[in-house]
Amino acid sequence: MDATVAPKVSILKAEPLHKGFVHLQRLTIEYRRLDGSFQTMDREIHDHGNAATILLYDPHRKSTIMVRQLRVPPILNGDDGLLIETPAGLLDGDDPTSAIIREAMEETGYRIDRAEYLFDAYMSPGAVTERVSFFAAEIDVHTKAGKGGGLEDEGEDIEIIEIPLAEAYAMIGSGKICDGKTIMLLQWAVMKYGL
Numbered sequence: 001m002d003a004t005v006a007p008k009v010s011i012l013k014a015e016p017l018h019k020g021f022v023h024l025q026r027l028t029i030e031y032r033r034l035d036g037s038f039q040t041m042d043r044e045i046h047d048h049g050n051a052a053t054i055l056l057y058d059p060h061r062k063s064t065i066m067v068r069q070l071r072v073p074p075i076l077n078g079d080d081g082l083l084i085e086t087p088a089g090l091l092d093g094d095d096p097t098s099a100i101i102r103e104a105m106e107e108t109g110y111r112i113d114r115a116e117y118l119f120d121a122y123m124s125p126g127a128v129t130e131r132v133s134f135f136a137a138e139i140d141v142h143t144k145a146g147k148g149g150g151l152e153d154e155g156e157d158i159e160i161i162e163i164p165l166a167e168a169y170a171m172i173g174s175g176k177i178c179d180g181k182t183i184m185l186l187q188w189a190v191m192k193y194g195l
Helices: 096-108 166-175 180-193
Strands: 009-019 025-033 038-047 050-060 063-070 083-084 089-090 116-122 130-139 160-163
Touching: 009 063, 009 096, 050 096, 050 180, 063 096, 063 166, 063 180, 083 180, 089 096, 096 130, 130 180, 166 180
Parallel strands: 050 130
Antiparallel strands: 009 025, 025 038, 050 063, 050 089, 063 083, 063 160, 116 130
């Protein structure tokens, strides 16, 4: 395979299927395959915007601030739907740094002045456009500035929980933490802070 030859993609047709909390469209694309031939295919694309997430870490207590909230899709896989996650939210027109500072305050009540940008990742690039920006910030769990819990007008009902980093990391293996972005941030935290 010649790594210098990228597949050339043309969008032939974009058909909106649904526009609500998420936008769903069917794209017809044509692309040049690695062997030089062209192929046409249809794909349904889910778009609800880009997002940001943050690991809030208290270095003195060696703990993280997580949130637990209802996520309906996991229920379809037989889970209870109450996922433990790092705080996160859609950008809603803001840049990723501003958005995650806003979301941290809304969801957890912790005001952060600076969020360290780590990386961007596509969580499910086969069908979802969402690109997530990952951040980290050190906090003092004793200096909470607000109540947190999310925005009532958005129907958010968020539980705020403090979990020691070592325990949170172990919860990945036990299946108690199964959210992709949270797993990635916990692995980053273990590399940075150790257990």
